[in-house]
Amino acid sequence: MKVITVPAQRRPFPRMIKLDGQKSVAIVCWLMMSIPTLGTESSKNPPLERFEFAQIHMGTEFRLVLYADNESIATTSADAAFARVAALDQTLSDYRDDSELTLLSKSSGSVGKEVGEDLWKVLSRSDEIARHSQGAFDVTVGPAVRLWRRARRTRQIPTPARVEQVLGRIGHEKVHLDQARKHVRLDTPEMILDLGGIAKGYAVDEARRSLKEKGMARCMVVGGGEIAVGAPPPGKAGWKIALNMPGETNRVQPEYLILSHANVSTSGDASQFVEVDGVRYSHLVDPRTGQALTHRRQVTVLADNGMTADACSSALSVLGDTPAGRDLIRWAGLIVRGDEWTEKGWKTWTTESWSSIPKEQADPKTP
Numbered sequence: 001m002k003v004i005t006v007p008a009q010r011r012p013f014p015r016m017i018k019l020d021g022q023k024s025v026a027i028v029c030w031l032m033m034s035i036p037t038l039g040t041e042s043s044k045n046p047p048l049e050r051f052e053f054a055q056i057h058m059g060t061e062f063r064l065v066l067y068a069d070n071e072s073i074a075t076t077s078a079d080a081a082f083a084r085v086a087a088l089d090q091t092l093s094d095y096r097d098d099s100e101l102t103l104l105s106k107s108s109g110s111v112g113k114e115v116g117e118d119l120w121k122v123l124s125r126s127d128e129i130a131r132h133s134q135g136a137f138d139v140t141v142g143p144a145v146r147l148w149r150r151a152r153r154t155r156q157i158p159t160p161a162r163v164e165q166v167l168g169r170i171g172h173e174k175v176h177l178d179q180a181r182k183h184v185r186l187d188t189p190e191m192i193l194d195l196g197g198i199a200k201g202y203a204v205d206e207a208r209r210s211l212k213e214k215g216m217a218r219c220m221v222v223g224g225g226e227i228a229v230g231a232p233p234p235g236k237a238g239w240k241i242a243l244n245m246p247g248e249t250n251r252v253q254p255e256y257l258i259l260s261h262a263n264v265s266t267s268g269d270a271s272q273f274v275e276v277d278g279v280r281y282s283h284l285v286d287p288r289t290g291q292a293l294t295h296r297r298q299v300t301v302l303a304d305n306g307m308t309a310d311a312c313s314s315a316l317s318v319l320g321d322t323p324a325g326r327d328l329i330r331w332a333g334l335i336v337r338g339d340e341w342t343e344k345g346w347k348t349w350t351t352e353s354w355s356s357i358p359k360e361q362a363d364p365k366t367p
Contacts, residue, residue, distance in 0.1 A: 048218065048234050053078040057085045058200060059095065060224030066211055067218040067234060077214035081207040081221070088206060091118050092199040094142060094192065104184060105142070105193050112176070112185030120182045122195060122202055122307065123175070129198075129311045130172035132331045134324050137315035138172045138287035142192030145285055148292045152274040152283065163290040170287055201265060201310025204228040225265070228306050232260040242362055244270070246298040246339035246346045258358040265309040267317040268298035286318050293318065296341035301334050302357070308332050321349045 048067035051074035055062055062085055068074035093099045100119050107113050115123070126139045143166035147158050174187040186193075204223040208230055211219045217231045220239055232238045238260040242252040249270045257264075272283035282293040299316040303309035312332055319325035321338055329336055329351060337350045 049074070050233070051075075051078070053082070055082050055085075057082065058089045058093065058203060058224065060200070061222075062203075062207065062224070063222040064207065064211070065220040065222075066216045068216060073214075074216075077211055077216045080214060081210040084206050084210045085203050085223070088118060088199070088203045091116060092122060092195050092202075094194050094196070101193055101195060105186070105191060108186035108191035109189030110185075112183055114181055114183045117182070118202075120177075120184075122198060123184060123193075124177060124179075125307045126195070126198055126311065127172060127175065127177060129308070129315065129328075129332070133312070133315035133319065133328045135172060135288045136286070136318040136324070136328075137197060137311045138170065139193050139195055139198065140170045140172055140174060140186075140191055141285055141287040142194035143169045143190075144287065144290040145194050145196070146192065147290070148281070148283070148285055151281065151292070152272075155274060155276055157276050157281070167290045170290065172287075197314040198307050198311045200224055200226040201263065201306030201308070203306075205263065205306035226263070226306055226310055227265075228263050229260055238358065240360065243300060243337075244298075246348075247296060247341065252362060254362050255359045256362055258360055262302060262304065263306045263309040264300065264302050265306075265313040266298060266300040267313040269293070269296060270298070282317075284314065284317050288318075295320075298339045300337045302336070303332060303334055308334070 046069065048069065049071075051066055051068055051071065053064045062082065064078050064081055066074060066077065068077065090096065091100045094101055094105070096102060100116060104113055104115060104119070123139070126137070130138045144163070147162065147166055151157055169188050169191050174191065176185040176187070178184075200223045204221040204226045205228050207221040207223070208219060208228040211221070212230060218233055220227065220229045227241075229239050238258040240256045240258055241264075242256050243266070245251040245253055247268070247270050267284065269280070269282035269284065274281050279294055280296065282296075284293045285291065286293060297317050297320055299313050301309050301313040301316065303312065312328060312334055315328060316325050316336065316338065319328065320340060328334075335351055335353045335357065337348065337354050339346045339348050
């Protein structure tokens with residue numbers, strides 16, 4: 001196995017991906033697609049080599065694992081994928097003062113702006129998921145996210161009056177999309193769009209698409225917890241992934257998922273929360289109330305594209321196993337495992353299709 005890191009900084013990349021942090025992910029074989037037959041590379045062609053790359057984008061590390069004929073092809077392909085992610089960061093970031101997203105937010109309360117293809121795609125899908133999740137996912141939640149981000153730093157919970165104040169600037173119904181012109185208008189002044197729950201899902205898909213266009217069909221893209229996979233490694237049925245135990249960042253569950261051609265995202269508060277006066281406040285915010293979540297959930301979502309997996313895992317962290325949550329699952333065609341903390345410990349619920357996912361027993365020696 002050959003390991004290449006871009007820029008020139010060598011680091012190992014595990015064959016098993018462990019899920020932790022704000023948005024963790026796994027990989028699954030999408031059930032509508034058949035698992036490739038195991039076999040070896042044709043004797044007429046040299047075996048493909050495994051290459052790995054890493055760069056910082058969107059405030060996190062993006063990693064690529066791919067199989068190619070040689071190092072030159074692999075490096076050229078990886079450079080193109082990273083360039084695509086960097087361009088998306090410039091467009092979709094709410095941290096950059098000059099990003100297309102920030103400039104759109106600054107136009108709120110005015111006649112609006114025409115936007116580029118990438119921002120249009122993300123906002124259009126965000127609007128669909130907002131409506132089908134009954135507002136549990138909403139990219140206008142930015143004012144409340146910033147309020148609770150400050151609360152985690154200062155350990156001072158915002159007053160009800162302050163939460164009520166920012167709620168007036170939140171609501172997906174305040175965003176108007178004109179398909180013909182790709183024009184977006186934000187009704188209320190000082191709205192702040194936050195794509196943190198969907199942009200990385202789009203970025204890993206676009207990186208995977210870039211690799212596929214270069215002939216790198218056997219690839220995996222990891223972006224801060226969001227993962228997209230294409231065809232499996234040579235001779236394998238899929239990529240082997242371990243899910244974290246609910247509420248844990250270091251202990252994994254007793255079996256791996258064996259996966260290909262899919263996207264998976266897991267939301268939870270195992271690492272990002274603040275506890276004040278005995279109450280645990282998550283980094284996840286309910287857009288409908290402006291309040292940080294105080295219930296503990298870990299939700300893993302399998303979908304056929306990154307935006308859906310990313311956004312729906314956040315929405316289901318808000319909704320849980322409720323009629324609204326089940327409606328969202330049916331609409332989006334999701335495979336889901338949810339874990340919720342109760343007085344008796346973690347309680348698990350899954351969609352029926354979860355049991356059909358190919359799995360392999362984990363090595364008990366794995367930490």
